[in-house]
Amino acid sequence: MSEFGSFSPLPRREVGAGVRGLSHPLLYPLTPAPTSLRGRGELCPATLRLTDAALTSWDAVVIGAGPSGTLAAYELARRGIQVLLVDRAAFPRWKVCGCCLNSKALATLHAVGLGGITEHLGAVPLRDLRLASAGKEARLPLAGGVVLSREAFDAALVRAAIAAGAAFLPQTRATLGVVLSEGRVVVLHQDAALVTVLAKVVLVADGLGGSLLARAGMASAHAVAGARIGAGVVVGAASPFFQHGTIYMACGEGGYVGLVRREDGRLNLAAALDAASVRAEGGPGRVAARLLAEAGWPLPANIAAAAWKGTPALTRQAPHVAAERVLVLGDAAGYVEPFTGEGLAWALATGVAVAPFAARAADHWHLALARAWQCRYTQIVGRRALCRALAALLRRPALVRALIRLLARTPAVARPILCSLGQGTRCPPAFPLGSHA
Numbered sequence: 001m002s003e004f005g006s007f008s009p010l011p012r013r014e015v016g017a018g019v020r021g022l023s024h025p026l027l028y029p030l031t032p033a034p035t036s037l038r039g040r041g042e043l044c045p046a047t048l049r050l051t052d053a054a055l056t057s058w059d060a061v062v063i064g065a066g067p068s069g070t071l072a073a074y075e076l077a078r079r080g081i082q083v084l085l086v087d088r089a090a091f092p093r094w095k096v097c098g099c100c101l102n103s104k105a106l107a108t109l110h111a112v113g114l115g116g117i118t119e120h121l122g123a124v125p126l127r128d129l130r131l132a133s134a135g136k137e138a139r140l141p142l143a144g145g146v147v148l149s150r151e152a153f154d155a156a157l158v159r160a161a162i163a164a165g166a167a168f169l170p171q172t173r174a175t176l177g178v179v180l181s182e183g184r185v186v187v188l189h190q191d192a193a194l195v196t197v198l199a200k201v202v203l204v205a206d207g208l209g210g211s212l213l214a215r216a217g218m219a220s221a222h223a224v225a226g227a228r229i230g231a232g233v234v235v236g237a238a239s240p241f242f243q244h245g246t247i248y249m250a251c252g253e254g255g256y257v258g259l260v261r262r263e264d265g266r267l268n269l270a271a272a273l274d275a276a277s278v279r280a281e282g283g284p285g286r287v288a289a290r291l292l293a294e295a296g297w298p299l300p301a302n303i304a305a306a307a308w309k310g311t312p313a314l315t316r317q318a319p320h321v322a323a324e325r326v327l328v329l330g331d332a333a334g335y336v337e338p339f340t341g342e343g344l345a346w347a348l349a350t351g352v353a354v355a356p357f358a359a360r361a362a363d364h365w366h367l368a369l370a371r372a373w374q375c376r377y378t379q380i381v382g383r384r385a386l387c388r389a390l391a392a393l394l395r396r397p398a399l400v401r402a403l404i405r406l407l408a409r410t411p412a413v414a415r416p417i418l419c420s421l422g423q424g425t426r427c428p429p430a431f432p433l434g435s436h437a
């Protein structure tokens with residue numbers, strides 16, 4: 001039986017082919033260019049105008065150009081599907097993230113022909129994890145992962161999707177509209193301008209804080225009770241104490257904060273914190289500064305007062321990851337606290353896996369596709385039991401300190417856990433992708 005149950009995937013069409021109805025074809029790259037990974041740091045411009053998007057009948061509209069949406073758009077474009085990728089942000093854009101790609105994420109990129117992307121962008125190979133709490137520290141060897149800024153990574157994926165044939169509209173906010181017999185309406189806003197487009201299928205990849213489903217009256221991902229919130233900041237010229245290739249993770253009362261040095265030398269901080277601690281201590285910067293000080297590490301200058309950006313509650317799961325002519329993926333479908341650094345691997349894997357379902361839906365929508373995507377999604381992310389267990393452990397600082405003492409004496413104890421999280425030296429194979437013809 002195929003991954004669709006009773007359905008079978010559509011055959012791929014020629015890469016970059018099949019762009020129907022565009023009134024400005026010159027704005028649209030029809031052939032994938034080997035130069036797609038160039039242009040690091042440069043703006044990713046729109047490939048068409050808003051009005052042109054409205055004149056086109058789209059097989060698929062992907063809302064959200066994070067890693068999940070962009071990889072889905074890339075895969076659909078490679079199949080010759082007419083796909084529009086939309087994001088409210090301009091790219092490159094920064095987002096709160098620990099910036100660590102584990103070996104599962106890298107294997108997914110490799111499987112879809114984007115294996116060179118991280119090296120090209122100068123990603124920093126990860127060597128070890130320093131885990132500290134209240135002055136106790138353990139050092140664990142890591143292999144197979146890299147550090148890469150989200151500005152560089154996400155923009156490179158957008159360029160790859162465009163080169164494969166996807167149309168791209170940045171600085172465009174989307175909302176879901178009604179279902180008609182021939183597709184679902186998507187409303188696109190650019191400043192005061194507003195158009196509607198029709199898509200045979202809509203991929204919702206609007207991330208953790210996305211409100212597309214809720215605004216359309218559909219059941220969206222609800223945070224679990226007591227879920228921690230995320231926060232992050234990037235600072236320059238930090239202490240030379242923080243080395244390239246090391247994750248510095250400080251845990252304690254109220255949460256944990258991770259630091260890595262990025263490929264551009266700047267320091268990326270990302271934290272999962274109790275909302276109550278953030279309120280009581282006067283902001284995420286102050287909680288992070290306390291956790292780092294308790295770990296015995298130097299404080300990057302002005303860290304408490306820096307302009308931290310927050311996220312909504314982290315751990316959440318959508319009751320359904322499909323609705324009529326809608327498939328949900330990435331963080332929009334569900335997420336678990338970031339300690340294990342698997343979010344990007346899940347986002348990329350669901351971005352790849354959704355493509356054959358979306359291709360089929362563009363040909364003919366059927367409710368069975370929604371059920372089949374729900375099953376496939378669950379297979380990919382599993383029950384995230386290990387991630388949830390670690391998140392629960394991290395709420396018990398005394399246990400964390402005991403574990404750190406154990407790991408400091410016997411680092412090998414951590415190896416099976418690191419391996420199953422895609423962070424170890426001999427890791428299991430990546431997610432069974434199963435979606436590439």
Ligand SMILES: Cc1cc2nc3c(=O)[nH]c(=O)nc-3n(C[C@H](O)[C@H](O)[C@H](O)COP(=O)(O)OP(=O)(O)OC[C@H]3O[C@@H](n4cnc5c(N)ncnc54)[C@H](O)[C@@H]3O)c2cc1C
Pocket residue numbers: 063064065066067068069086087088089095096097098099100101102172173174175205206207208210211212230231232270271272311314329330331332335338341342343344345347
């Ligand atoms: C503190 C923290 C640390 C983390 N650290 C790591 C780590 O080290 N490693 C790891 O693998 N993962 C990590 N993650 C998780 C990782 O960042 C996410 O899992 C990943 O970004 C999910 O990708 P996505 O494509 O689903 O969503 P996103 O990357 O969030 O992209 C969603 C996109 O949708 C756009 N959007 C939203 N609404 C609309 C709209 N209405 N119209 C148009 N566009 C819209 C947004 O602008 C955004 O660009 C961390 C997360 C947090 C919070």
